[in-house]
Amino acid sequence: MPFGLIWHNLRRHWLRSALTIGSLGIALFLITALRALVNSLEAGVRGAAGNRIVVGSDVSLWVQLPTSYQAKIAQIEGVEKLIKWQWFGAYYQTSADLFAQWAVDKDVLFDVYPEMKLVAGSMDEFLVRRDACLVGIELAKTYGWKPGDTIPLLGNTYPRADGGAWQFYCAGVYEARLPVDNRSMFFDYAYLEQAGEAGETMYWPGCMLYVARTAEGADQEAVIQAIDRLYENGPYKTKTQPESEFNRQFVTMVGNIPALMAAIGGAVSFAIVMAALNTMLMAARERTRDLGIMKALGFTDGTAFALMLVESFAIAAAGGLIGVGTALATESAIAFQLSANLFPGYEITPDMIMGAVAAAIAIGLVAGIVPAWRASRLRAVEAIRAGA
Amino acid sequence: MALVPLAYNLRSLWVRRASTFLTVFSIAATVAVLAGVISLEQGFTAIFAESGRRDVAVFWRPGAQDEGSSIFKPEYADVLIKNSPDIELDASGQPLAAAEMFLAILREKVDAGGVVFVPIRGVQPMSFTINADRLRTIEGRDFAWGNDEVVVGRKLVGRIADCRIGDVLMLNTTPFRVVGVIDDSGPFAGEIWGDLERLRVALKRDAYNRVIAKLKPDVDWPALQERQRRDKQVPADVYSELDANLRATERLSRILTQLGMALAAIMGVAAVFTGINSMLSAIASRTHEIGVLKSIGFTAGAIFSSFLFESVLVGIVGGVVGCALSLPLNGIQTGAMNFNTFTDVTFAFKTTPTVLVTAFLFSLLLGIVGGAWPAWRAARMRPTEALRHE
Numbered sequence: 101m102p103f104g105l106i107w108h109n110l111r112r113h114w115l116r117s118a119l120t121i122g123s124l125g126i127a128l129f130l131i132t133a134l135r136a137l138v139n140s141l142e143a144g145v146r147g148a149a150g151n152r153i154v155v156g157s158d159v160s161l162w163v164q165l166p167t168s169y170q171a172k173i174a175q176i177e178g179v180e181k182l183i184k185w186q187w188f189g190a191y192y193q194t195s196a197d198l199f200a201q202w203a204v205d206k207d208v209l210f211d212v213y214p215e216m217k218l219v220a221g222s223m224d225e226f227l228v229r230r231d232a233c234l235v236g237i238e239l240a241k242t243y244g245w246k247p248g249d250t251i252p253l254l255g256n257t258y259p260r261a262d263g264g265a266w267q268f269y270c271a272g273v274y275e276a277r278l279p280v281d282n283r284s285m286f287f288d289y290a291y292l293e294q295a296g297e298a299g300e301t302m303y304w305p306g307c308m309l310y311v312a313r314t315a316e317g318a319d320q321e322a323v324i325q326a327i328d329r330l331y332e333n334g335p336y337k338t339k340t341q342p343e344s345e346f347n348r349q350f351v352t353m354v355g356n357i358p359a360l361m362a363a364i365g366g367a368v369s370f371a372i373v374m375a376a377l378n379t380m381l382m383a384a385r386e387r388t389r390d391l392g393i394m395k396a397l398g399f400t401d402g403t404a405f406a407l408m409l410v411e412s413f414a415i416a417a418a419g420g421l422i423g424v425g426t427a428l429a430t431e432s433a434i435a436f437q438l439s440a441n442l443f444p445g446y447e448i449t450p451d452m453i454m455g456a457v458a459a460a461i462a463i464g465l466v467a468g469i470v471p472a473w474r475a476s477r478l479r480a481v482e483a484i485r486a487g488a
Numbered sequence: 489m490a491l492v493p494l495a496y497n498l499r500s501l502w503v504r505r506a507s508t509f510l511t512v513f514s515i516a517a518t519v520a521v522l523a524g525v526i527s528l529e530q531g532f533t534a535i536f537a538e539s540g541r542r543d544v545a546v547f548w549r550p551g552a553q554d555e556g557s558s559i560f561k562p563e564y565a566d567v568l569i570k571n572s573p574d575i576e577l578d579a580s581g582q583p584l585a586a587a588e589m590f591l592a593i594l595r596e597k598v599d600a601g602g603v604v605f606v607p608i609r610g611v612q613p614m615s616f617t618i619n620a621d622r623l624r625t626i627e628g629r630d631f632a633w634g635n636d637e638v639v640v641g642r643k644l645v646g647r648i649a650d651c652r653i654g655d656v657l658m659l660n661t662t663p664f665r666v667v668g669v670i671d672d673s674g675p676f677a678g679e680i681w682g683d684l685e686r687l688r689v690a691l692k693r694d695a696y697n698r699v700i701a702k703l704k705p706d707v708d709w710p711a712l713q714e715r716q717r718r719d720k721q722v723p724a725d726v727y728s729e730l731d732a733n734l735r736a737t738e739r740l741s742r743i744l745t746q747l748g749m750a751l752a753a754i755m756g757v758a759a760v761f762t763g764i765n766s767m768l769s770a771i772a773s774r775t776h777e778i779g780v781l782k783s784i785g786f787t788a789g790a791i792f793s794s795f796l797f798e799s800v801l802v803g804i805v806g807g808v809v810g811c812a813l814s815l816p817l818n819g820i821q822t823g824a825m826n827f828n829t830f831t832d833v834t835f836a837f838k839t840t841p842t843v844l845v846t847a848f849l850f851s852l853l854l855g856i857v858g859g860a861w862p863a864w865r866a867a868r869m870r871p872t873e874a875l876r877h878e
Contacts, residue, residue, distance in 0.1 A: 116768060119761040126758040130751075159660050159691060160593045160605070161830075162556055189557060198739075256553050302559065334661040335692060339594075349594075352602025353832065355824030357528070361747060364521050368755050371517045375510045375762040382507070382769065441743060442827060 102403070106411050113383065117415060120379050124419025124463060125426065127372040128456045132427040133434065134365040135452050138358050140438065141351050143445025147278040148344035152212065153320060155310040155327055156346075158337035161187075164306030165336050167293075173310055176326045178318030183212045184289050186307040189257030190266060192243065198442070199239055200281075201253065203289040203307070206232075212313045213280055221247030221272025230291055232271035236282035238439055240273045247272055251285075258292065258301045279347055281444040311343070373459075376419070377467050380412060384471030391475050392483025405476035412468025413461075420460025424453055492786055492794035500770060501798060507766035512806045514762045515854050518755040519810025523847040524817055524837065525748030529741055531838035532824070536737045539674025540730030543707075544618060545574075547699040547724040550717065554736060554828055555590045559695045560722070562587070568699055568722040574712050575701040578617065585701035586614035589684055589693060592831045593659070596649040604825070604832035606648055607675075608638075608659075610684035618702050623676060628653045628668030631682055636690070638682035639668040643834040647823075651680070662690035675733070678834055700729070739827035756854055759806075763858025767799055771866045778866055779874030788867040795863035796856070803855015807848045814847070815839055 110117045155173060157163035167184070174182045188201035206227060210216055219237060225247075226232045235245055245251060252265035260266060268287060276282060289307070296303020312327075314320055324340040331338045391404055399407075427448050435446040501508045547568060552558035560568070565587040569575065575583045589610035597604050609615075613633065616623065631637035644651040650666070651657070657664045657680070664682060671677055684696070703712075709728070716726045727735070771778070781791060817837040826833045 116765055119765045123758045123761045123765075126754060126761075130754060157660075158594075160591055162592055163660075163691065163693075191553075254551070256551065256557050259549070259551050337660050349603050352597065352600065353604050353825050353830075355832070356822050357744070357824050360822070361525075361751070364524065365751065368517050368521055368751075371514055372755070372758045372762070375514050375758075378507065378510050379762075379765050379769075 102407065103410075105407060106414060109387070109411060110414065116379065116383065120376050120383075121415055121418045121422060123372050123376045123379075124416060124460070125422030127369040127376070128420055128423025128459060129426045130365050130369045130372075131459065132423060132448060132452050132456045133430075134362045135455065136427070136431075136446055136448050137438070137443075138362045139449070139452075140443060140445035140447065141354060141358060143447070144279040144347035145344050145351065147215075148342070148347050149215075150342075150344075151314050151316070151320075152343040153312050153314060153324055153327075153340055154343055154346040155312065155338050155340045156308065158339040161308055163336065164304060164308060165310065165338065167305040167307065169331070169336075169338075170310065172330055173312065173327055176323060176330075178314050178320070178323040178326075179312045180315040180318075181208045181211050181313040183208050183311050184307040185309040185311060186289060186292065187257060188253075188255075188285075188287075188292070190253035190255045192251070192253055197243075198440075199283045199285065201233075201285040201287070203292045204286050206286065206288040209234075209286060212311055213276065216274045216276040216280055218272050219275045221270070223272065225269075226271035229269055229271060230288065230294070231267060231269045233268040233285050233287035234272045234274045235270055235285045237273055237275045238282040238436060239285065240270075241436075242283075242440065245270050245273075255301060258296075258303065260295075260301050261299060278445050279343065281439065283439055283444065373463060377463065380415060380467040381471065384408060384412075384467075384474075387471075387475075388478070388483050391478050392480045395478060395480040396484065401476040404478065405472045408472035408475045409464075409468040412471070413464035416460045416464030416467065419463070420457055423460070424456050427452075427456070490786060491790050492781060494797070497794060497798040497801065500774065501802070504766070504770050504773075507769065508802060511759075511763045511766045511802050511858075512809060514755075514759040515803055515806025515851055516809035516813060518752060518759045518854065519807050519847045519851045520813040521755060522748055522752035522850055523811055523814035523839065523843050525744055525751065526846060527814065527817060527837045527839045527843045528822070528835075529744040529748070530840045530843060531835045532744065532826075532833065533734075533737050533741055534838055534840075535675055535833065535835050536733035537730065539622065539672065540728065540733040542728045542730055543703050543705070544729040545701050545703050545712070546727050546729055546732040547701070547716070548727070548732070550723050550725050552725065555697055555732075556592065556829060558697050560587065560697070560699065560724075561695055564722045565696050565699050568719075568724060569701065571719075571721065572701065572712075572716070574703050574707045576704045582614075583701065584614060584618055585699060586612040586618060587684065587696040587699050588612070588615060589688060589691075589695075590697040591691060591693070592829060593680075595651075597647060597832075598649050599647045600823075604648070604823075605830050606644065606680060607678065607829065607831045608680040608682070608687065609676075610687035611681055612684050615681075615700070618700060619672070619676070622672055622674065624671050625668050626671045628666075631667055633683050634686065635683065636662055636664045636686055637667045638664045638680050639670045640666055640681075641677040641679045642669055642671040643678045644680065645669055647834065659687070659690045660692065664690070675736075675833075678832070699724075736826065736828045740824065740833075743827065752850065756850070759854050760858045763799060763802065763854065764862060767795070767859055767862035768865075770798075771795065771862050775869065775874050778869050779871050779876075782869065782871035783875065792863045792867035795866045796859045799859020799863065800852065800855040803851045803853075803858065804848075806854070807851025810851060811844050811847050814843070 183205045186203040249270040251268040254265050327340045431448050438446045548558035569583050569585040575585050591608050592605035593608050595606045640651045655666045713726045716724050818839040819836050821836050823834050
């Protein structure tokens with residue numbers, strides 16, 4: 101197999117080869133990245149724990165459930181640990197810096213969410229200090245926060261009566277996987293409660309959600325029904341769901357736009373691939389005379405076939421490599437950017453890489469098979485005459 | 489400087505029509521995607537921007553970033569309305585102002601399944617008076633004050649569960665009857681309206697969320713804003729309805745714009761690659777001709793502009809085709825989450841002049857970038873060598 105010849109041919113029109121490879125690379129990158137984007141929406145559903153159930157208001161996420169519900173829900177058989185989640189709705193420096201802060205029961209946080217790991221700072225300090233908080237690793241990176249820092253936040257949901265900022269002490273940095281994202285901040289509900297009771301902010305004793313960890317072997321459906329039956333007639337009707345169901349709600353809420361983007365991107369990638377295919381076929385046609393001379397020199401039909409096919413595969417493979425390589429190289433940057441815009445969970449999976457590789461192979465085959473077949477059937481005399 | 493006749497370029501484009509077509513196609517696809525995404529953004533913004541009035545003021549709690557996080561105690565809202573000298577009075581001397589409650593409630597989507605947040609607004613009689621010029625009841629009747637009844641926006645009918653006349657909408661533990669359908673050129677067409685006091689009882693909400701008021705003509709806005717911010721009794725941020733509406737569009741607008749730009753940039757690079765490739769092979773097969781052109785006296789500049797023109801022409805045709813491809817999208821409805829309020833918004837693609845001009849300029853840019861290097865190469869050819877080329 102004359103590999104030198106293949107290299108020479110690719111180099112002879114190096115710009116054309118490079119541009120074709122580049123186009124294919126872009127198309128394959130787009131396909132992979134858009135798949136990852138659409139896939140990221142479901143990340144919260146896939147990561148949901150089977151032993152967690154979420155209790156919220158039946159009316160709205162913005163209707164709080166009274167804190168008095170906590171003791172009653174905790175008594176239900178099958179509920180092992182129970183944690184409050186309350187949206188704090190503050191911002192750092194400007195309102196464009198959007199991230200979630202949650203007032204939670206800090207003593208059970210890591211029991212209910214074992215996927216959270218402390219990567220810096222001290223758990224003891226988090227548990228002991230009243231104003232302590234944990235920040236997600238991405239958040240820490242964005243704002244340069246480290247354990248020991250003081251984080252001032254301006255209240256939007258809970259503005260301070262004195263007009264000033266809330267002061268939080270950064271006790272540690274956590275890393276988690278979805279459904280817990282790495283751009284949140286957690287602090288103790290009691291901190292908010294005490295501030296509210298002291299009149300430092302307008303406060304109502306309630307929370308957005310209760311999340312329960314159910315006991316092993318507990319009948320989850322029965323637990324859910326038992327909780328909702330408690331408050332069937334108010335005062336605040338509840339809606340209890342398995343965590344996966346709860347997270348699934350948000351996938352449909354985002355609307356059609358991600359699907360639309362994926363459809364458009366897919367169609368465009370197809371167009372790019374078609375254009376690249378055309379260039380490859382055109383390039384092959386220009387080679388008629390070369391092939392005729394090679395055949396006259398004694399190259400066999402099989403070699404001519406292989407030569408053309410391998411050349412096409414080489415271009416497709418290089419395109420695939422660039423596409424997959426770019427997708428992987430940009431993965432963390434894109435993930436970070438999307439996460440900062442409320443879309444965590446962007447991830448290139450082996451599945452997507454396999455998809456891009458399969459597409460590259462298909463392109464190589466489609467672009468190479470006809471020219472290869474034609475090359476093997478070519479008769480030297482005619483080819484040389486035609487190409488003159 | 490004599491220019492190469494344009495007919496030469498047109499004929500050349502026709503001779504290599506397969507590759508011309510592919511270049512036009514990839515530029516058109518890129519432009520269509522850009523135009524599509526921008527028209528989505530325009531359609532979304534239009535709902536909020538076009539309906540926003542400058543003589544209607546919206547009062548929010550100081551520092552509130554959105555309507556939902558703005559809170560007024562009922563007695564404070566009354567004080568605010570009574571004490572503001574800029575609020576217009578009606579024929580009987582009553583201030584044209586209303587306190588309102590706003591909540592995003594979780595409802596099932598009937599058309600596509602799943603749930604979304606739908607805005608529900610508790611209003612006072614003056615809310616209807618202030619919006620009389622744009623709000624219409626298109627079916628059924630208005631709700632009766634003091635009753636557990638609601639009217640629903642036109643865009644919710646058939647999309648959201650329990651939003652047809654006669655349906656019963658369960659709010660916490662209280663059933664509300666749907667008695668009418670309202671329409672509006674702005675966001676109200678996607679909202680549920682009911683009696684403020686009835687809704688507050690059902691939803692167990694103590695506070696109001698905003699106060700809206702029709703202002704007297706020629707109000708000094710900066711003075712009003714300043715005075716209200718410093719007000720001892722009820723400090724508040726005041727926005728024109730237009731500004732308040734626009735604040736609610738920031739995030740989704742930004743997401744759409746950035747996504748559109750990113751896709752267009754990536755696809756644009758691929759389109760440029762295709763363009764360069766087809767120009768290069770066109771020039772390669774015309775090497776002999778270029779030699780002839782040069783030897784009969786056309787300058788390098790003339791040849792450069794001739795080939796650049798050829799590429800720009802392809803770009804323009806691609807741009808026009810791309811814009812044409814995006815036109816049928818105009819008016820198609822879609823739904824998305826408004827990331828400022830987290831509520832569901834239904835809006836249509838809107839192909840505005842801004843969309844078409846942006847898309848067209850982008851196609852021009854693709855043509856120029858794709859043609860510059862091949863044209864430069866053609867211009868630099870030496871006539872003797874080019875002529876020797878078969």
